[in-house]
Each structure stands twice: as structure tokens, then as C-alpha cells.
Amino acid sequence: MxxxxxxxxxxxxxxxxxxxxxxxxxxxxxxxxxxxxxxISVYRKEVYESIQKSNREAVDSQISTSDLVGMLKKGENRIK
Structure with missing residues (x-):
């Protein structure tokens, strides 16, 4: 540093x-x-860390295409 x-x-x-x-x-x-x-993106560190956390959570919560198709066929309109 x-x-x-x-x-x-x-x-x-x-x-x-x-x-x-x-x-x-x-x-x-x-x-x-x-x-x-x-x-070049410029963020306050706490905002950058929040974005990174949200990105990790989004990747962790991904559902498969077949699960999504099944939900749509059942008429479910909310992804948990």
C-alpha cells in the first residue's frame, strides 16, 4: 500500500x-x-462490497432452466 x-x-x-x-x-x-x-467504474468501498455480495447471492440462487420451465407451466409467478 x-x-x-x-x-x-x-x-x-x-x-x-x-x-x-x-x-x-x-x-x-x-x-x-x-x-x-x-x-472505469468508481464506487465507495461499502457500495462496491454490497454489489459484490449481491452478485454472489444472485449466482448462488440461480435456478435451472428446467425448474424455471416447470414453474412457468404451474403458473408460479414468483422466483424464491
């Missing part, structure tokens, strides 16, 4: 096209701005 000190208005570059700038510092709150290409 690289740890850097930056002041308000200073920035860090990641590669050639990602810039992280310190926008404001108030007490123990640091506001950062991130300039990155639209092709």
Missing part, C-alpha cells in the same frame, strides 16, 4: 488518466474528487 500526504488542492495521478484531488479537509473528513474515464 502506498501512503501519501496531500494538502487541499493537491492531487495524485494513477496511470495517465485517473486523477484524485483533495477538494476539502474539515476535521477528520476529507473530500476527494476523482477524474477518471467513463469506462
Amino acid at each position: 502506498l501512503i501519501l500526504s496531500r494538502k487541499k488542492g493537491e492531487a495524485v495521478m494513477i496511470g495517465e488518466d485517473i486523477e484524485i484531488m483533495i477538494s476539502n479537509v474539515e476535521g477528520d473528513i476529507v473530500k476527494i474528487g476523482i477524474n477518471a474515464p467513463k469506462s
Whole structure:
């Protein structure tokens, strides 16, 4: 892990096209701005972890095609 000190208005570059700038510092709150290409997703860590958890749960709860066909034939409209 690289740890850097930056002041308000200073920035860090990641590669050639990602810039992280310190926008404001108030007490123990640091506001950062991130300039990155639209092709790169940027999430707060807790949001990213929630997305990953939801993706794992979706994979774990997949039903087989034959089970889905059977449910549709029975008229069930809810997947558990």
C-alpha cells in the first residue's frame, strides 16, 4: 500500500488518466474528487462490497432452466 500526504488542492495521478484531488479537509473528513474515464467504474468501498455480495447471492440462487420451465407451466409467478 502506498501512503501519501496531500494538502487541499493537491492531487495524485494513477496511470495517465485517473486523477484524485483533495477538494476539502474539515476535521477528520476529507473530500476527494476523482477524474477518471467513463469506462472505469468508481464506487465507495461499502457500495462496491454490497454489489459484490449481491452478485454472489444472485449466482448462488440461480435456478435451472428446467425448474424455471416447470414453474412457468404451474403458473408460479414468483422466483424464491
